[in-house]
Amino acid sequence: MTARTIAAREGSGVVQVDAEVLGNTAVGAYRHLTLVTPGLPEIARPGQFVALSVGDGTSSMLLRRSFSIHRVSPAGTYGATTEIVVAAAGPGTQELTRLEAGESVSVIGPLGKGFPLPSQPVPCILVGGGYGSAPLFWLAEQLRERDCPVEIVLGAASADRLFGVVEARRVADGVTVTTDDGSAGTKGWVSDVLPDLIARTGAGVLYGCGPMGMLRSMSAIASDHGIVAQVAVEEAMACGVGICMTCVMPVADQHGTTKMVRSCLEGPVFRGDRVRWEAFDDGLCRVPADAVGAPKEVR
Amino acid sequence: MTALSPPSAVDMSVDLAGVRLPNPMMTASGCAANGREMHRFIDIAQLGAFVTKSVKAQPVSGRGTPRMAETPSGMLNSIGLQGPGVQAFVEEDLAWLHSIGARVVVSIAGSTASEFATVARTIVRSRYASAVAAIEVNISCPNVANRGLVFACDPASSHKVMTLVREEVPRGLPMLAKLSPDVTDIVGIADTVLKAGAHGLTMINTTLGVAIDVDRLRPHLVAATGGLSGPAIRPMAVRAVWQVAGAMRAGRIKTAPIVGVGGVRHGRDALELIAAGASAIQVGTAAFNDPTAPERVGRELETLIAERGFTRLSEVTGIAHERFVP
Numbered sequence: 184m185t186a187r188t189i190a191a192r193e194g195s196g197v198v199q200v201d202a203e204v205l206g207n208t209a210v211g212a213y214r215h216l217t218l219v220t221p222g223l224p225e226i227a228r229p230g231q232f233v234a235l236s237v238g239d240g241t242s243s244m245l246l247r248r249s250f251s252i253h254r255v256s257p258a259g260t261y262g263a264t265t266e267i268v269v270a271a272a273g274p275g276t277q278e279l280t281r282l283e284a285g286e287s288v289s290v291i292g293p294l295g296k297g298f299p300l301p302s303q304p305v306p307c308i309l310v311g312g313g314y315g316s317a318p319l320f321w322l323a324e325q326l327r328e329r330d331c332p333v334e335i336v337l338g339a340a341s342a343d344r345l346f347g348v349v350e351a352r353r354v355a356d357g358v359t360v361t362t363d364d365g366s367a368g369t370k371g372w373v374s375d376v377l378p379d380l381i382a383r384t385g386a387g388v389l390y391g392c393g394p395m396g397m398l399r400s401m402s403a404i405a406s407d408h409g410i411v412a413q414v415a416v417e418e419a420m421a422c423g424v425g426i427c428m429t430c431v432m433p434v435a436d437q438h439g440t441t442k443m444v445r446s447c448l449e450g451p452v453f454r455g456d457r458v459r460w461e462a463f464d465d466g467l468c469r470v471p472a473d474a475v476g477a478p479k480e481v482r
Numbered sequence: 483m484t485a486l487s488p489p490s491a492v493d494m495s496v497d498l499a500g501v502r503l504p505n506p507m508m509t510a511s512g513c514a515a516n517g518r519e520m521h522r523f524i525d526i527a528q529l530g531a532f533v534t535k536s537v538k539a540q541p542v543s544g545r546g547t548p549r550m551a552e553t554p555s556g557m558l559n560s561i562g563l564q565g566p567g568v569q570a571f572v573e574e575d576l577a578w579l580h581s582i583g584a585r586v587v588v589s590i591a592g593s594t595a596s597e598f599a600t601v602a603r604t605i606v607r608s609r610y611a612s613a614v615a616a617i618e619v620n621i622s623c624p625n626v627a628n629r630g631l632v633f634a635c636d637p638a639s640s641h642k643v644m645t646l647v648r649e650e651v652p653r654g655l656p657m658l659a660k661l662s663p664d665v666t667d668i669v670g671i672a673d674t675v676l677k678a679g680a681h682g683l684t685m686i687n688t689t690l691g692v693a694i695d696v697d698r699l700r701p702h703l704v705a706a707t708g709g710l711s712g713p714a715i716r717p718m719a720v721r722a723v724w725q726v727a728g729a730m731r732a733g734r735i736k737t738a739p740i741v742g743v744g745g746v747r748h749g750r751d752a753l754e755l756i757a758a759g760a761s762a763i764q765v766g767t768a769a770f771n772d773p774t775a776p777e778r779v780g781r782e783l784e785t786l787i788a789e790r791g792f793t794r795l796s797e798v799t800g801i802a803h804e805r806f807v808p
Contacts, residue, residue, distance in 0.1 A: 190774050195522035199774065236771055240748060243555045245712055245771045275552075289772070421550050421557060422770035425519035428512070428535075428561045429550035443543045443564060448519070462546070466695075467704050469546040476541035476567070 186219040186262070189289070197424075198222040202290040204282045205261050211343045213268050213314050214280040215253070220265040223292050224255030229322035230392075230415050230452045233265060233292030234423030237275040244275045246421045251392060251451070252293060253317040265292065268317040268346055294423050295451045298322055298390055298413050304330035305387035308380055309355070310373050310401055312393020313339045314346040318415065322390060323354040332356050334384055338373035338397070342366040357384075374400040381408050388413065389455075395463060402455025412455030418446040433459035433471050441474040492787050493794040494780070496530060496762050498739050499656035499681035501615050503530035503585065503762065506752075506795060507780035510743050510766030511536055511589035511618060511660070512561065513711075514776070516575035517582075523773040527584045529780075530762060534575065536591035536620040539600050541567040551693040551702040556712025556745070557767060558691050560705035563591055563623065568601045572608040580613035587658070589618045590647070593626045595639070599646040606652055616656040619647055619680070622687040634662035634687070637674040644678035656681040658741060663689045663718050672726045673735040684741040684764065685722045689715055712745055712767040719744025720758050727759020727800050747775065749782025756783070756795070757802040 190199040202218040209215075223233070234247035250267040257263050271277045282288055298318075301307070307326050309319040316337050323333045335355040339345040340363045348367075351358045359376050360368025369376060374397070380386070381404070389405045391398050392415040405412035421427035424447065431443040434450075435457045444450070462468050470477050494505040508531045514520045516534050526532045544564025551558045565571065568590075579586045588605050592598035602617055621633040621640050633639040644659060651657050659675040661668060663686040672683055688709025693702040701707075723742050730737045742760025746752050747768040755763060763783070765776040772778065783795075792798055 189772075190523040192522055192525075197522050199523055199772075240772075244552060245555065245747075245767060246550075246552045246557060247771065291773070419548055419550060421552075421559075422773070424522070424773050426513060426515045426773065427550065427559070427770050428515070428544065428564055429547070429559065431544065431547060431549070431564070466698065467546060467548070469704075470543045474543045476543035476564070478543070 186221050188221055191222050196226055199291045201287050204284055204286045206284055207282055213270050216267050218265050218290055219261055220290055221263050223265050224257040224263045227252055227255045227293035228297035229318050230297030231293035231295050233290050236289040237278050247423050248275050249420050249423045251318040254321050268314045270314055295447055298452050301388055306332040306384045307388045308334045308386045310336045310391040312397040313344050315393030316346045318392055320347055320350045320354050336373050377404050399460040405455055413452055414455045415451045416446050420447050423447050433462045433474050441471055492784050494784055501656055505530045505780055506762040507776050508764045509533045509776050510764035513766035513769050517579050520773050524777040527582050529776055531585040531587045531615050533587040534589050535565055536563055536589040537565050537568050537571045538591050539568055539597050546704045548703055556710055556714035558693055558708030558710055560703050560708040568604045576610045580610040585615040586613045587616045587618050588614055589620050591620045591623045595642045595646050598643050599650050602647045602650040616658055617651055618658040618660055618684055620660050622662040635665050641674050641678045644675050644680050648679035658682045658684045660684040660687055662687045663722055668722050669725055669729045676736040676738055682739040686719045686744045713747050716745025720754050723755055723760050724758040731803055749779050749786050752779050752783045753786050756798050759800040761799050
């Protein structure tokens, strides 16, 4: 099996390939997949994601699973590769974590908008929750190329659910680890250590990727300190490419107008202060009453 | 994914109530947004037609989330007809579709029969009307005047919508009625909308379902109910096309072209609907899995028809009725 390009229209900024699985290794509680993806690495940026299909054309699981890009390599020994980190959360991701080297998987990417990079060399703090940290190391390298001092904060429920602690030490100026159960680093949440770290480093930007609750609290902390948070959200997606309209969330634009926007197209990275976090509760997201086209109160 | 089909001599063109399409392949409304996103993967101007997301008169936010649940060989959705409203649709979406030379089937929706007519009027009088190949009337919308019962489930409501829209649509522009399978007698609804002036039928829309989140023990979707789509409903679509085409062939209802939709993922699925009586094919949920599906299925369908010794797609439409021995 070798990789095969299915779609790569000029100027589209995205490719669809039947990728070859080059490697699949365990990393703590997760699997690290390396995929041969011609045409993808050259156009990818940190914060963008890929959408993988589960099984072949006979699979009963039709919806694509989206993963932020951990790393890309345009011209390695095996050609262009894309790396992702997968947690076996359900039947679809379980099937993906069982892929063996040499097998084929359909990959679409790069998708969405990546992390915007500061034009000035400001100190940055990169915050990853669980395997949400996957894109941060690549981001850290790009920030340091711009002379931005980089701190990385990794948080998880327990030590085995941290991802990339060793890699973080290699690419960042400082690394802080938190776990809910205290099995590694500081016992507690990333939000417990962020205020002191912002004060100590004089950070101008927070970058985050992980669970919605974590992104919400780091957005609040950024606002408290008068700095910007750029957060990569995790919304359930059916397609990843902008045609299913299922991954929407309420986000305000620069004029303060809230719309239900597709996180796969306008995100996954949003400015933390633009997301209408109060609309999210108990696994649901309601349409804010002031959103464009919101339902009128009946009776 | 299949290999490229060999060159074949099959005439895949379709006469859709007087409008000639070079091939039978269409997107399905609500499964391809308004074109730009899918155009990154395939040239949508090469499709028989591009079917837009249903558009209403005013902007609609749609529902909150979760709006979607994966189910075996399918999915439930309750998007809630999210859209920019017909004015912005014309200026941004229809204008773009016109600019790339796409043949467009505009899907229209409304909460009242007169809203459908307003939307239709805005479309056909717009400066981009020349791109419009047909109007598809999505009567599977809740009717506010009838306690939210969808128009398509009530013959009188369906008749009223089609009658009002017909008054707005110029001669020569086909008006398709998109039917819901959630009725006892789909032939009866088909008869009603054809008598009200529909030039063709699109069958089927999604069928209603509920998924329960077994961890939270509550409905998975924020709206509780959602529309089931995907290969799981394909036999329902084939059945609906079979029954309605059968009634047409028997002279029980007026004859009109049928656009088959429901669970088409591969060429053989499209061929089922064609053989049951469809003249054209829409690909919906499968595009979420493979955004090239509307184009790929067309290639696969052409190969299958050639392999079976036919030279024209139209020879295969409804052929299963001829070969059926009761």
